[in-house]
Amino acid sequence: MAIDTRARPSTAVIAPRGSRRSTAPPWWFVVPAMVLFAFVVLVPSARGIYYAVTDWDGLDPHFSFIGLRNFTDMLDDPTALQAIWHTILIAVAITVIQNGIGLLLALGVNTMIKTRNVLRVLLFAPAVVTPIVTAYLWRNLLGPDGAVNSLLSAAGLGSWRQDWLGDPRWALWMIVLVIVWQFAGYSMVIFLAGLQSIPREIYEAAALDGTGPFRRFWYVVRPLLAPAITINLMLSIIGGIKLFDQVYALTGGGPGHATDTISTLIYKDAFTLGEFGYSIALAVVLTAIVAIVSAGQYTVLSRNERAAS
Amino acid sequence: MNRYTRRTLLLEVAMAAVAIAFAFPVYVLVNLALRPSADSSSPIRPTTDPTLSNFGQAWQQGGLGGALINSVVVTTVSVLIILAVSALAAYPLARSTARWSRGTFLLIMLGLILPFQLASLPLYQTIRDLGLLGSVWSLVLFYSGLQVPFTTFLYVGFLRALPRDFEDAAMIDGCTPLESFRYVVFPMLKPITVTALVLNAVSVWNDFFTPLLYLSGSDHQTMPVAIAGFFGQYVSDWNLVFAALLISIVPVLAVYLALQRSIINGFAGGLKG
Secondary structure, three states, X not given: OOOOOOOOOOHHHHOOOOHHHXXXXXXXXXXXXXXXXXXXXXXXXXHHHHHOOEOOOOOOXXXXXXXXXXXXXXXXXXXXXXHHHHHHHHHHHHHHHHHHHHHHHHHHHOOOOOOHHHHHHHHHHHHHOOHHHHHHHHHHHOOOOOHHHHHHHHOOOHHHOOOOOOOHHHHHHHHHHHXXXXXXXXXXXXXXXXXXXXXXHXXXXXXXXXXXHHHHHHHHHHHHOHHHHHHHHHHHHHHHHOOOHHHHHHOOOOOOOOOOOHHHHHHHHHHOOOOHHHHHHHHHHHHHHHHHHHHHHHHHHHHHHHHHO | OOOOOHHHHHHHHHHHHHHHHHHHHXXXXXXXXXXXXXXXXXXXXXXXXXXXXXXXXXXXXXXXXXXXXXXXXXXXXXXXXXXXXXXHHHHHHHHOXXXXXXXXXXXXXXXXXXXXXHHHHHHHHHHHHOOOOOOHHHHHHHHHHHOXXXXXXXXXXXXXXXXXXXXXXXXXXXXXXXXXXXXXXXXHOHHHHHHHHHHHHHHHHHOOHHXXXXXXXXXXXXXXXXXXXXXXXXXXXXXXXXXXXXXHHHHHHHHHHHOHHHHHHHHHHHHHO
16 A cells, blocks of 8 residues: 555644544545535525526626515416426326336346346446437437337337327327336346345245245335335436426427426526526426425335335 | 246246337437438338448538537546545545534535526526636536535445544554545545446436536537537438437447446445445
8 A cells, every 4th residue: 555654753642632533534625525516506506596586587687576476477377387297297107117117127137037137238228328319319219200100000000100299198208208218227227236135045935935926026025125216216206307308309398388397497488588587486496396305205215114124 | 946947938038028129219220320311211121221421421510529529528527526526525524523524414415405407597697707608617617516415425425334444544654634535545435436437427428408508509519419409400311310319329338338337336336325
């Protein structure tokens, strides 16, 4: 090791308050991180909360305090209310479907099959690709002359062909589909790590006791999988709430406002309509939803985790 | 349970079918990227006269070379800063039980909940006033602050499980705190550093919203913004767009395949912290 070990008077040992205390690393180690964090996150977030109660347009240095008007305006704005609803719907749908598929994939890969390593690498691969890129790919696949419609025709289901992203009844679910396709492998990898940490003997003991595969999963595997479940649910629901890239690339929030989420509306209100105050009020709502969900999820899941262990 | 039975074979076949379904979009991507624009046959039919000309055209007209360099620079510099400042900050935060330490840690953890949308508009104004709009350094600055909470969280969790004996010994041997950190503590953090490196590199490389805000209208683009701009320009020429998409995916997949073990473990493992 590259440490200078030449003898020096050791301040650590002769320090009056005991060696433990005096070897604590100095407080200024946190300064660089804290300065960057304050400049980029803390101060702008605080300013954001302040701007949310003004009519600032992003440019004019003169703006006035308008109280909660941005928020009460939101209640009369069907576009904003719809966007909030879409955001929650997408987040819940992604959380349920992505984790369901991810868990099935993990259970399938965590077996004796010969292709398990290849499958793991292949199924996870979409998760590292840029979301905006996979979204443009799917925009074509789901288009009127896209590969999905071609597949339907080839399968003799020509009557099912449609403009998947152009139809308000389908568009939102297509966004969910694209995200599930990209991130099911991510959920799988986390579940797989959880499954592999369960000792083999526990399965075998349960199998010897004559427990069937479903009961074995529910009573033996599921409780031991609790940490992986917590992480997966957190990641997918928070990711779903903040969703922007895929909506921007797949539908731009359309048709009409059928797929607008809070994040796409924040962008549009600020940069195409110049309503910075209102846009930031939306961001405050987003923050509140994230905070409530995180707190609720943390409470429920940590209780379950404790009950399971 | 450890034998390869007929049911295992059945599962093998079923999983192969799932894998093919997952890979189907990639087949269409490659198939159409190789197809001349004049060919308007079904996208699922293999292209009869494949060409590489789309790639050259996309590379030149999309300015993808410059975007690739920008993405590499932004990702590399940002991740180095993020890891350095977060590991350094995590050291006293994990070791000290003083009130300032706990308070600072909680304040930084607040950043895990605050969505970047809240900070990004006021910060946009600051960046504009500093004259940094259109510069890739605005992105480096942004990520260096934005990723501090998550990375510090990983490091603190790992450090708390690490025995203090080595650093105590280093101090007794006369190391300054910085030397002890540099030569004793940081090398022991290697597993979590790999995890933090992977997760930060992927999220910085893939970010779209921030460069869309800070770089729009400038000549400097990162890969995701260049792709979006290229799509906007050639929206009707899908073969060209697909060539551009493929060009942007290849370097990412090459790194992924080369380092798959560390990358998958990074995604799966770090989150247990």
